[in-house]
Amino acid sequence: MIDSEITMTYSAILRDKDNRRIVRVQFEREGLSGKEVAEGLIPDGVILRQNGYSSDEIEGLEDYIRRNADEIMSKAKAISNPLKWL
Numbered sequence: 001m002i003d004s005e006i007t008m009t010y011s012a013i014l015r016d017k018d019n020r021r022i023v024r025v026q027f028e029r030e031g032l033s034g035k036e037v038a039e040g041l042i043p044d045g046v047i048l049r050q051n052g053y054s055s056d057e058i059e060g061l062e063d064y065i066r067r068n069a070d071e072i073m074s075k076a077k078a079i080s081n082p083l084k085w086l
Contacts, residue, residue: 005029010042010072012080023076025065027053042069042076 011024025040029052036052038061045066047058065072 010076013073013076021073023073025072027061040065042072045069 006027006029009026013021016022023042027038029036031052038047038050038053040047042065045062047062
């Protein structure tokens with residue numbers, strides 16, 4: 001990893017195959033060999049896919065999305081309703 005900031009983005013509220021409300025969260029940064037990405041899921045609070053992150057960093061990202069799940073879900077809800085965009 002090079003010294004860079006991590007950018008977090010998230011989806012609108014989606015439905016999974018079990019009809020649960022979920023939000024996909026992505027962490028991205030520039031690494032020595034290009035873009036490093038970790039993709040997580042709320043409400044599960046787990047990172048599903050990643051490249052370039054250490055196991056300690058993954059634990060930290062999972063802890064972050066668990067602790068901030070309510071706030072992230074609230075922000076995702078706001079972008080889920082196109083009427084609020086106007």
